[in-house]
Amino acid sequence: EADIYQTPRYLVIGTGKKITLxxxxxxGHDKMYWYQQDPGMELHLIHYxxxxxxxxxxxxxxxSTVSRIRTEHFPLTLESARPSHTSQYLCASSERTDTEAxxxxxxxxxxx
Amino acid sequence: xDQVTQSPEALRLQEGESSSxxxxxxxxxxxGLFWYRQDPGKGPEFLFTLxxxxxxxxxxxxxxxxxxxxxxLHITAPKPEDSxxxxxxxxxxxGNTPLVFGKGTRLSVIA
Numbered sequence: 001e002a003d004i005y006q007t008p009r010y011l012v013i014g015t016g017k018k019i020t021l022x023x024x025x026x027x028g029h030d031k032m033y034w035y036q037q038d039p040g041m042e043l044h045l046i047h048y049x050x051x052x053x054x055x056x057x058x059x060x061x062x063x064s065t066v067s068r069i070r071t072e073h074f075p076l077t078l079e080s081a082r083p084s085h086t087s088q089y090l091c092a093s094s095e096r097t098d099t100e101a102x103x104x105x106x107x108x109x110x111x112x
Numbered sequence: 113x114d115q116v117t118q119s120p121e122a123l124r125l126q127e128g129e130s131s132s133x134x135x136x137x138x139x140x141x142x143x144g145l146f147w148y149r150q151d152p153g154k155g156p157e158f159l160f161t162l163x164x165x166x167x168x169x170x171x172x173x174x175x176x177x178x179x180x181x182x183x184x185l186h187i188t189a190p191k192p193e194d195s196x197x198x199x200x201x202x203x204x205x206x207g208n209t210p211l212v213f214g215k216g217t218r219l220s221v222i223a
Contacts, residue, residue, distance in 0.1 A: 043156075097203055097204070098143040101210075101211055103158075
């Protein structure tokens, strides 16, 4: 069973608020990822990290930022939430880029 | 050009009606192919990894196979609880890049 956790599971927040979505894994994986997914749609990679102090932008442009200060922790921050940020955000980790990735349960974000 | 293409986009089966989902890929020198199951509102759940043409993996009613061009997820005598979106993924074209996911096949199994 994968040990990767996301909090909160659901978040409803007003426009302009700053939010941080938390993601932690206990598997010691160096590789971590953030994906964005709208209902019934495909996964879009928005950020990834290959280790501490390493962060890269993904294929989908995102106004969010990430940090990787500790191996187990990969938070995603939105400085000023907008309704267009409403989506599901999924965090994942893997041992290498050519091994299976394990996903958290996701955070469903609604910006009103 | 998409590296991973899944078909069909959606599939509706009667309970017990076996079928197959397809995942074709364009990368050469495949370094693995991964199948996931995703239930609505949840994160994808890892199912199988395949590395070599001819390789097969099984789990309950699911069997994944791999050729040099594509992978199949065979579902034998499906039950309503098998209803989900099934995703496949391959490592990116450039070395050391994240997995590239297909758009998935939405499977509905009707009792």
